[in-house]
Amino acid sequence: MKIERIETFVVPPRWLFVRIEATGGIVGWGEASLEGFAEPVDAVFEALRDRFIGADPRAIEDIWQIGYRAGFYRGGPVLMSALSGLDQALWDLNGKLNGLPVWRMLGGKVRDRVRAYAWIGGDRPDEIGEAAAARRAQGFSAVKMNATAELGRLEAPRVLDEVVERVRAAQAQGLDVGLDFHGRVHRPMAKQLARRLEPLGLLFIEEPLLSENLEGLAQIGQLTSTPIALGERLYSRWDFKRVLTSGVVDIIQPDLSHAGGISEVRRIAAMAEAYDIAVAPHCPLGPLALASCLQLAACTPNLVLQEMSIGIHYNVGADLLTYITNKDALSPVDGHLALPEEPGLGVTIDEAAVRAAAKEGHRWRNPVWRHADGGFAEW
Known part of the structure; x- marks a missing residue:
């Protein structure tokens, strides 16, 4: 069994969904949403596709370790959010493969x-x-x-x-x-x-x-x-x-x-x-x-x-x-x-709705507030 496709969908209001398809058409979904930074997280998947198209989707831990360690630079919200969505989708796929909820x-x-x-x-x-x-x-x-x-x-x-x-x-x-x-x-x-x-x-x-x-x-x-x-x-x-x-x-x-x-x-x-x-x-x-x-x-x-x-x-x-x-x-x-x-994760994605919404996408950003004196205020 191999991973054949990894897709991402930027959908309103501020989310980024991940879809993994493996041999035989079995599919897993995850969520790599990082509020206000969908675009850079989405870009990480270019590297993840290079790494994992053709990999065995049942090797969740090995994929996690390679995704985290093989790029040399580790951690931080962007890379970890991308890895999070990939990991969730792999667990979802494996749950469906085995007919079991992830838990x-x-x-x-x-x-x-x-x-x-x-x-x-x-x-x-x-x-x-x-x-x-x-x-x-x-x-x-x-x-x-x-x-x-x-x-x-x-x-x-x-x-x-x-x-x-x-x-x-x-x-x-x-x-x-x-x-x-x-x-x-x-x-x-x-x-x-x-x-x-x-x-x-x-x-x-x-x-x-x-x-x-x-x-x-x-x-x-x-x-x-x-x-x-x-x-x-x-x-x-x-x-x-x-x-x-x-x-x-x-x-x-x-x-x-x-x-x-x-x-x-x-x-x-x-x-x-x-x-x-x-x-x-x-x-x-x-x-x-x-x-x-x-x-x-x-x-x-x-x-x-x-x-x-x-x-x-x-x-x-x-x-x-x-x-x-x-x-x-x-x-x-x-x-x-x-x-x-x-x-799997136990939810059934309306794939047609996701694909339609992704055509619109979103450009959600955190709001910026200021104090009375004009200085920046923490969100």
Whole structure:
């Protein structure tokens, strides 16, 4: 058996799908989405085609090792996102070849479902309350929201009061809340904010500082018992190694479309388990990314939560369920997602819809914000 074709599809709203076809017409799909950088990730597949057209698609680990190591230059979001999509597609193909969901090939399940959470937005407490009520109506019991607008290095105390009010508005709807600082809060304000939020009983605070600032994160950790989460901007087990050994994090959030796919995040999760650190994969992406996360959730003891982006349309008329025909596979019930039972990743791609959408493509870019003084603000 050989890989005969590797195709990529840039589709709205901001995703990059990967299709691998092997001998006999068996097909696997993956997702190499890297928000704002679809074009460079797509370009990596020129090198991956040269390497792997003609390779045995059953040799998932060998392909992963060559994809990571044979190019000499390793790691980073672009290369690892491409490898992630390739890896997911190989697992999907092999699951279909063997008539098994991926989680069965990874050792079998340790749970029957996984708790999911969705994002809410809003600047004012009333807007947050309405968004939280809508998520509760969808069946969610947990949500994540941005902590703040783009804070400067020093702000008036009333700004912190506004954060607390917004969190309470979501909690008033009966929801558990995780708060994403998004790395946009600098240390002088992050220290104050972490302490102010302590009594609210949050699920976690995410990226209270950027993950490269481990010294500052350690200081934040001394000020609060709220679990600290991070990891969406880390791309391999070597990136996570320093974070795990530092003791500053309680929940890691690797993205299965950025951090080497199912194969690598499986290893990262096992490393985290040795440090008694939980896993909650980052996934504001498409259906193949989420389906890959569910395969990991099935067989990973320390996985606790799963992010998902259902109902977010990005103003382009496409959302999580647009390109799949078995929409129930990724629809939450009572705030949880069921584990896929179908072979491979467990979702059925509407290939005609994908090919039609790829003709339009997208040029999605991260927005740019500025502080009141005109200086650049972290997204």
